[in-house]
Amino acid sequence: MKNIGIIYNARVPEALDLSTAILHDLKLAEGSWLAPAENLETLAPRAESTDLVITVGGDGTILRAVGFTAPADIPVVGINMGRLGFMTELQVDEAMDRLPSYIDGDYRVDERNMLQATVHKAKGKDTEGPYHALNDVVLTRGAISRVVTVSGEIDGSPVTTFRADGVIMSTATGSTSYNLAVGGPILDPESSALVLKTVAAHMGLSAALVLRSSSEVNLTLEGYQQAMLSVDGYVDYELDLGDRVEIKQSPYKAKFLRANPPSYFFGTLTRRLGFSIRGQ
Secondary structure (H helix, E strand, O other): OOOEEEEEOOOOHHHHHHHHHHHHHOOOOOOOEEEEOOOOHHHHHHHHHOOEEEEEEOHHHHHHHHHHHHHHOOOEEEEEOOOOOOOOOEEHHHHHHHHHHHHHOOOEEEEEEEEEEEEEOOOOOOEEEEEEEOOEEEEEEOOOOOOEEEEEEEOOEEEEEEEEOEEEEEOOHHHHOHHHHOOOOOOOOOOOOEEEEEEOOOEOOOOOEEEOOOOOEEEEEEOOOOEEEEEOOOEEEEEOOOOEEEEEEEEEEEEEEEOOOOOHHHHHHHHHOOOOOOOO
């Protein structure tokens, strides 16, 4: 039998209840375990003996979980207890009935590209990271409501100097997240392309740039505004004047188990974003 890890959103009491039921009622292998998504740092020793991770929560729970699963090449099947759940596979009311088929191998593997961000400090030769993101890496203003000034390079060529509330670099998976909220394009989730998009641009490029997967983007903080680097919305790092953020495709892949064909994503998109469908 497979050793299954269950990662749940501890802020949702029902998530722990469902996780406990999965662990016990489905009679998982003795090496199976459960842990809150907010405390995954201690799980590294379990990676070699874990065959599959089930997440119980929403997309935020998955974003945290892939920090553990992607480096260890462990696939994920997600149960949605959130609002949108673009990355989740199952709804709560069907989870107990359908999970056994995923555990038994009745699925396809959906691989998603990730980003790698490394901060090169202006003072000294220190670096921070690398950090890995499934959705996006965002260079954004700090607590003070002022625009940030950021010089951008793509593959070593200067592009523009952005004056904006922020600059987003997103994967195809992340294109339906913050990127979409600020008017960026929606990419097919299995695309390897990357998207560079500003937030409320005051100067410089305001349109989104869709880049090939091998592109390397460098964003250097200019001016004296406070700024932060946010990785998938849960890792925040304060930037100083002159710090350079190098962003490129991560060597890690996030793997998800799917029972539906790739085209199922578009039906999910229309339902969860409230788009109207002719004849319905």
